[in-house]
Every structure is written in structure tokens, then in C-alpha cells.
Amino acid sequence: MNGFKEPGMRNVGSYSSMADDDDLDLSRLPDRPKLPIERQRSCDERSMTELSINVRALESFDSLYSPGGMRSGFSTPASTARNPFEPHPIIAEAWEALRRSIVYFKGEPIGTIAAYDHASEEVLNYDQVFVRDFVPSALAFLMNGEPEMVKNFLLKTLYLQGWEKRIDRFKLGEGVMPASFKVLHDPVRKTDTLVADFGESAIGRVAPVDSGFWWIILLRAYTKSTGDSSLAESPECQKGIRLILTLCLSEGFDTFPTLLCADGCSMIDRRMGIYGYPIEIQALFFMALRCALTMLKHDSEGKEFVERIVKRLHALSYHMRTYFWLDFQQLNDIYRYKTEEYSHTAVNKFNVIPDSIPDWVFDFMPTRGGYFIGNVSPARMDFRWFALGNCVAILSSLATPEQSMAVMDLIEERWEELVGEMPLKVTYPAIESHEWRIVTGCDPKNTRWSYHNGGSWPVLLWLLTAACIKTGRPQIARRAIELAENRLLKDSWPEYYDGKLGRYIGKQARKFQTWSIAGYLVAKMMLEDPSHLGMVSLEEDKAMKPLIKRSASWTCPEISLDLIL
Ligand code: GLC
Numbered sequence: 001m002n003g004f005k006e007p008g009m010r011n012v013g014s015y016s017s018m019a020d021d022d023d024l025d026l027s028r029l030p031d032r033p034k035l036p037i038e039r040q041r042s043c044d045e046r047s048m049t050e051l052s053i054n055v056r057a058l059e060s061f062d063s064l065y066s067p068g069g070m071r072s073g074f075s076t077p078a079s080t081a082r083n084p085f086e087p088h089p090i091i092a093e094a095w096e097a098l099r100r101s102i103v104y105f106k107g108e109p110i111g112t113i114a115a116y117d118h119a120s121e122e123v124l125n126y127d128q129v130f131v132r133d134f135v136p137s138a139l140a141f142l143m144n145g146e147p148e149m150v151k152n153f154l155l156k157t158l159y160l161q162g163w164e165k166r167i168d169r170f171k172l173g174e175g176v177m178p179a180s181f182k183v184l185h186d187p188v189r190k191t192d193t194l195v196a197d198f199g200e201s202a203i204g205r206v207a208p209v210d211s212g213f214w215w216i217i218l219l220r221a222y223t224k225s226t227g228d229s230s231l232a233e234s235p236e237c238q239k240g241i242r243l244i245l246t247l248c249l250s251e252g253f254d255t256f257p258t259l260l261c262a263d264g265c266s267m268i269d270r271r272m273g274i275y276g277y278p279i280e281i282q283a284l285f286f287m288a289l290r291c292a293l294t295m296l297k298h299d300s301e302g303k304e305f306v307e308r309i310v311k312r313l314h315a316l317s318y319h320m321r322t323y324f325w326l327d328f329q330q331l332n333d334i335y336r337y338k339t340e341e342y343s344h345t346a347v348n349k350f351n352v353i354p355d356s357i358p359d360w361v362f363d364f365m366p367t368r369g370g371y372f373i374g375n376v377s378p379a380r381m382d383f384r385w386f387a388l389g390n391c392v393a394i395l396s397s398l399a400t401p402e403q404s405m406a407v408m409d410l411i412e413e414r415w416e417e418l419v420g421e422m423p424l425k426v427t428y429p430a431i432e433s434h435e436w437r438i439v440t441g442c443d444p445k446n447t448r449w450s451y452h453n454g455g456s457w458p459v460l461l462w463l464l465t466a467a468c469i470k471t472g473r474p475q476i477a478r479r480a481i482e483l484a485e486n487r488l489l490k491d492s493w494p495e496y497y498d499g500k501l502g503r504y505i506g507k508q509a510r511k512f513q514t515w516s517i518a519g520y521l522v523a524k525m526m527l528e529d530p531s532h533l534g535m536v537s538l539e540e541d542k543a544m545k546p547l548i549k550r551s552a553s554w555t556c557p558e559i560s561l562d563l564i565l
Helices: 045-059 077-082 090-100 131-143 148-161 209-226 235-249 279-295 300-324 328-335 359-364 387-395 401-413 433-440 460-470 474-487 514-528 530-535
Strands: 102-105 108-112 180-186 191-197 325-327 370-372 375-377 380-382
Touching: 090 102, 090 514, 102 148, 102 180, 102 191, 108 131, 108 148, 131 148, 131 209, 131 514, 131 530, 148 180, 148 191, 148 209, 148 235, 209 235, 209 279, 209 530, 235 279, 235 300, 279 300, 279 387, 300 325, 325 328, 370 387, 370 401, 387 401, 387 460, 401 460, 401 474, 460 474, 460 514, 460 530, 474 514, 514 530
Parallel strands: none
Antiparallel strands: 102 108, 180 191, 325 370, 375 380
């Protein structure tokens, strides 16, 4: 650190110095599931037994990793008979509901509808296939050895990406993937037509930045699960990846490697004060870049992108691990920040005014644990917790192993706040009163402790479970799944729950929300067979070391590319 006070990099519990850990290695290491070998502080006897089962399961990963076939043995009603443990009775119901949500195009399954809620008078756009919503469905089908629909989905969305996209007189970037699409059936002519929404019909007209990232992540999951790399290697998919990358790697006036975003451009698709550099997008951006790197061909067109990705990943991981990370020590440092520092030696790089730290965060921050905060930009730190961004940071290894452990510690320490009676709070805490008026624009759907504003979303269970398995804490996932199991079927699979503890079915929550169903199934299947984790997780890459130390963060680090080329 050479006299430079680098926020956030030193104190993650009592773990060793992170100075050597934040260098991202980008060699093509096989990204298998990480073996949860090291015993963590919170592991009890039960979890250790589970871990040894997990290790055995992972040891036989290669034999499991055979294309096709029913691998889960614990998922569909048909396969439950083979399960040596007693499956939870709601699994069969969940599969039935999931299959009911399948959407067909010319007789082929191409995705799942967002919600199959006949009781709701207002369908809005919940009758569409959302790209982000389809991800847990796709994982469930992949884990169950049914990849066809996933392939159809990837190809259809690729085709939609190729459309000319206009909003009023403005033409959107070529690479933009739709937020959602639907199939119009004409019973008279017997034709099917696709209609896509790139943000022009969405509330607030915001284009989904996350769609393209999810598409890349899903393409890798498909490749990993089936062992079939021909789809990813096809010229169409290679072009699709490059078009998405062109959008997010383009140069602008930015001084940060993070991606500048409009409010509402992710799962949180309404105004919620996440404009700027939201963690939800930065973590997905990082993961998509790493996934793209494993799939891009090193041909004349791909090579340039590979080089750009490597540079960006390097800068992005440094930036996120340093400036977005918050733990007790870091909070204390910010609290004591001086302001108005000028020059490269500034400690308070973004001129954050300590008075802007909200009161709640001082109580919320445990001595053990930490997390990536919501947003960092000039004089603005959004200290809120965002579940998706933190889980994806763990899965993509954007978080160092120490940071990953600290996030899990935080979840344990703040269980009541972040999980309560229904996993998992999408954001914490809720914003209220005057702040709610200003930040949400008086959005009646996003009142305090509801929907995106501190609501609890069962879909996040699969991300939490994956993060738990990766960090060797399956007992946390088990606890969360038990909570969900007690209510989800009884409540007809709501989209979200409201209240500080998540006790109430959300004010305007749809029932039979597909990703609530699929998220639960994926969580169950992953716990049962941890080798599935490899589909959605990337190992930390250690082979590439930066040539200079990070104390010189204001210079442009040189990167040794020969290691990856
Ligand atoms: C809501 C959610 C969004 C989701 C969509 C369909 O708009 O905010 O994340 O994709 O519903 O379920």
C-alpha cells in the first residue's frame, strides 16, 4: 500500500492481507466448482458432513458431467423414485407449475412466461418471456438434462437482437438484447409471430442492461452443462457476443472502469436511485466478461475483444474490490475521511462527505462481515445492500475469497434483516418518507418494505444457494430453503413478499411467478448435487499478475497478455 490508504482492502475479518489477492488471473483455468475444503468459522458438525458429501460429489464431477441424461435424480416427479432421501412434496408441484409456464413458438418450447396468474385481472407484461426471468428456468431444465428449450431460447433472442430497434426517432445500439418477448398466435392463419420489447414499452422506457449479460452467462451455462460447444462457437453466437461487448466496452468520457447506467436498467426496473454504477450491473458485467472470455474464438474478429476484456476485467476488479467494499474498518475510515483533497494522493478519492453516511449503516455493520455497497460515484456512496450484486460477485469471483466469506458472515450476522421470514431482501434497508418521495418519484409500488424497496424475493434463493455452496456454507442455504418451503406453495409462489421480515405476500405480487418456482427448484437441485455449481460459477483466476502494484492506481497498468493469448 506504500503509504496510500486504499479503502476497503485490508480488513476482512481476521484474514490475511489482501494485497496479493486482488490480482485477477485470467488464464484459462478450467472453472469447475470450487471445493469447499477450508473449514469456515460458522461451519457446524452438520455442515461438515454435508461438505464431505459435496466433496465426494465434486470428485465424481467428470462422470456426472456427461452430455444429456437426467442428472439430478431429485427433481422431476418422474425421477423422485430414485432419490434415496425423501424429497419435499412441493418439488413435484413446482415442476408441474414450471412446465405449465412454457411458451411455444411454432411448436417448439422457447422460454417460460413471467407469471401464470389467472386470478390477476391485470396481466401487464407478465405474459411475456423475460430474459432475466428465464435464467433460473433455464438452469432448472439444464440441471434436469433438458437443454433443448434453452438452446431455442438462446437462438431466438439472438435473432431478436438482430432487429433494428427504434424508440421514437432514436435507434438503439445493435447489441441490445430484449428485456422480454412474446409469441402472438394467430389461430386463423395458424401462424406464430414474435414481438419483443427493448425497453420502449417498459415502465420508464429503460433498456435492460442486464439482458445481454444474462444471455452470455446462460450461453456459458448451456455449454458447460451439455458439453456442446458448437452453439457458442457458431458464427451467429460469436457475433452476438461481440455485439454485446461492443456496447459495454465502448470508450466514453469515463474515468471509472465500471459501467454507467440509467435507473431501472436491471432486475430493479423502476426508479429506485440505482442510477450511476449499480452493483447489480457491475457484478453481472464482470461475470459476463469472464464468461465471454471462455467462449470467444481467438480469430481475427475475436482476438481484439479478448484483449479488451482482459484489460477491463483487470481494472474493474481492482475498482470494485477497492472502492465498493465496505466492512467495519472501512466504514470507520470513511467516517473519519477528510474532504476536498486534491491530487493523486487523495485518500478520499470520490470526495465522499462523511455526513452523508446514513445512520442505519453504523448499526447494521457487524464487526465480522462486509459487502459490496450499492453504488460509488463522486461524493455519493449508496450504502444499501443489494442481494443479486453480492451473490453474483461471489459466483464470478469478483469478490476475493476473503470478501466472499465476509459476505456470508454478514448474511449470518444480519439474518433477521436480510432473510427474516422469507429469503431474500432484494435491497436493504427500505427508503421511506421524504427520501422515498425524492428517490422513487413517489412510486406507490415501491413504498417502504415492498417490491424493490426492501421487499423479499424468493427467486434470489438460487443465487444465495449457489453462493453458499461456493463458499462452503451449505447450512445457510438449507436454513433459507426451509423458510421458503414453509410458505411458497401454500402462498401460490408469489413474486415477492413485503414487510421488514418478509411476512406478507407482496401488495401487488403476482402468484405463480415462474422465477420464484424455478429459483426454488434450482436451489434444491444445487444443494443435492453441488457439481451443478460449475454452470454458474467461475473460479478465481490466479495465473495473471499485474506488472505493477496497485498503489499506483492512477496510472494505466500494463497487462501481460501473452498469458492468455
Ligand atoms: C418486474 C420485475 C423484473 C421482472 C419482471 C417480470 O418488472 O421488477 O425484475 O423481470 O417483473 O417478472
